[in-house]
Amino acid sequence: MIIKANETAAIIVDVQEKLMPAMYNEAIVERNVNRxxxxxQLLEVPMIVTQQYTKGIGMTIPSVIETFGEGFNYMEKTSFGIYGEAPIKEAVDGLGKKNIIVCGTETHVCVLQTCIQLKEAGFQPIMVVDACGSRHEEDRLFGIERAKQEGVIVTTYEALLFELMGGATCPVFRQISKIVK
Structure with a gap:
């Protein structure tokens, strides 16, 4: 299956101030989430940002807020998977997209449970593994493995962006090529 931009939305899960410093691959995840x-944004893929218990874990990290710009907003959650929160579930369902890109933290908890819930709800989740972090490498790897077992597509941010463009004739090809360099 080719993943097409007009059939796709994204969820950026819990890339938060007090959580990110604990990620073993923090710098890579931060860079790749921003890319x-x-x-x-260039491909006009709708995105939802979630924050787990903002009062305790803090806001989304500043670089991601900056990348979003003035349009940044988030949805609060306390459930690990996003479908445990009625407003987020309704927002995702309301997007009318069949493919849902998922990235963020932690790979083996909130990201994985979100992917499983999306799959159960009839969506095709796509885990962007180089934009997902965990405190321990082993947890990250087993989170990715479990996602595969559940039928989640796993890919990298660069492979996904090029797939969403479809070819060099895409109007934003040059801009995205600069992002991935």
Missing amino acids: LVSGL
Whole structure:
């Protein structure tokens, strides 16, 4: 299946101030989430940002807020998977997209449970593994493995952006090519 931009939305899960410093691959995740968000904005893919218990874990990290710009907003959650929160479930359902890109933290908890819930709800989740972080490498790897077992598509941000463009004739090809360099 080719993933097409007009059939796709994204969820940026819990890339928060007090959580990110604990990620073993923090710098890579931060860089790749920002690159993914930048590319998705150019492709006009709708995105939802979630924050887990903002009062305790803090806001989305400043670089991601900056990448979103003035349009940044988030949806609060306390459930690990996003479908445990009625407003987020309604927002995702309301997008009318069949493919849902998922990235963020932690790979083996909130990202994985979100992917499983989306799959159960009839969506095709797509985990962007180089934009997902966990405190421990082993947890990240097993989160990715479990996602595969559940029928989640796993890919990298660069592969996904090029797939969403479809070819060099895409109007934003040059801009996205600069993002991934």
